[in-house]
Ligand SMILES: Nc1ncnc2c1ncn2[C@@H]1O[C@H](COP(=O)(O)OP(=O)(O)O)[C@@H](O)[C@H]1O
């Protein structure tokens with residue numbers, strides 16, 4: 001792959017001075033790929049955590065116990081009304097400082113690394129939005145529909161799994177897509193705690209090659225393509241799950 | 249819910265005694281007495297807001313009663329120890345708005361409860377579901393989604409869905425009220441066949457001609473009470489209660 005494009009980008013550098021070093025230098029190329037891989041893994045982990053929190057939180061919001069509902073409401077208020085970067089720094093430096101270190105056979109490493117803290121912090125941030133998104137999806141499921149299942153003998157659990165969840169998920173897909181795209185962008189904050197994702201990799205490259213504008217362009221392009229892919233995938237999912245004739 | 253020890257088929261299959269229901273301070277049912285024998289077809293008529301839906305929903309336990317007794321095959325419905333599942337497999341209900349599962353095909357709608365709730369064999373359930381769909385004239389619509397069907401077709405799916413649980417009693421709550429006039433007939437025909445097959449049916453309806461034709465007994469309700477009941481001929485042709493007279497003069 002690199003062999004194919006390297007001559008072109010080398011000539012581009014020689015003739016115009018535009019230095020896209022990852023496209024001809026194998027070391028920078030591997031740094032770019034590594035950064036992209038970590039970025040995608042990070043986003044996937046963050047989205048997964050935020051979805052799990054969203055489902056659990058939306059369930060907890062319907063709890064009969066007032067303190068439970070109260071905790072969910074407080075969680076949502078706190079994490080939606082403070083900047084995600086403050087949350088990230090709080091988790092990494094605040095909680096990170098008091099989590100135990102593990103013996104790695106001679107040297108010590110924190111039990112949760114920067115990648116782990118980024119997943120936790122941004123996942124919890126995204127989850128606070130997902131709770132509200134799932135809740136509105138669940139609320140959009142007509143009582144009449146769940147009542148029909150109830151009168152056919154479905155238990156509450158079966159109603160939730162087979163009726164409420166599949167319908168709520170469809171109803172909230174558009175809002176969920178927005179939040180996932182937003183989380184993919186927010187994941188770039190992990191840069192500030194030195195998670196070796198794309199921004200971090202590129203910053204390594206530009207400090208070695210002094211090609212900041214070119215790498216910035218690359219970074220922009222990366223996110224544009226990534227977001228387009230996510231949006232496309234979600235649109236496909238939406239089409240696949242669409243209910244024929246419904247809502248027309 | 250195994251039928252209570254001392255219930256025999258010659259006793260009422262559904263029996264309501266002095267049923268009261270309040271929503272907050274608003275009393276919707278003010279002492280309802282009603283008994284239905286196995287194989288009987290009973291219609292409940294009355295002005296809207298008189299508590300007909302509430303009444304019919306107490307029979308399968310969807311709406312809890314405030315006071316009084318509801319028994320199905322001798323078993324008290326509003327009793328903490330009731331096996332809800334056993335009640336629901338005995339009593340089917342069809343609603344005004346069909347309430348099908350929009351994310352499942354017609355066939356899946358009909359098969360879901362026997363598969364998930366009764367855990368019956370898939371092949372048997374599917375054969376039964378297809379047979380029921382053919383019976384309600386929906387052959388060929390098995391793989392359609394509810395929203396692709398007309399109201400009358402959806403309502404017939406809802407009937408088939410209830411019947412697939414093989415209930416002993418069917419409740420119908422104004423099942424033609426939301427339908428276009430031209431599809432009302434097909435749904436009424438389905439119910440008529442069901443009644444002819446010996447199914448015990450309790451219907452809330454505004455179709456007076458249909459009520460007169462199909463029922464063994466008609467109940468007229470107003471403001472949470474049963475004002476008058478009797479065989480359709482006498483209730484429709486010779487109503488005794490002034491409220492029944494007034495209601496019938498408006499709707500007939
Ligand atoms: N869940 C409920 N909460 C409060 N009021 C209700 C509820 N269900 C029904 N009602 C009230 O009870 C009365 C009777 O309703 P309903 O049984 O639906 O009458 P009908 O079916 O005869 O039109 C109405 O005034 C209605 O507003």
Ligand SMILES: [Mg+2]
Nearest residue numbers: 300301302422
């Ligand atoms: Mg009603």
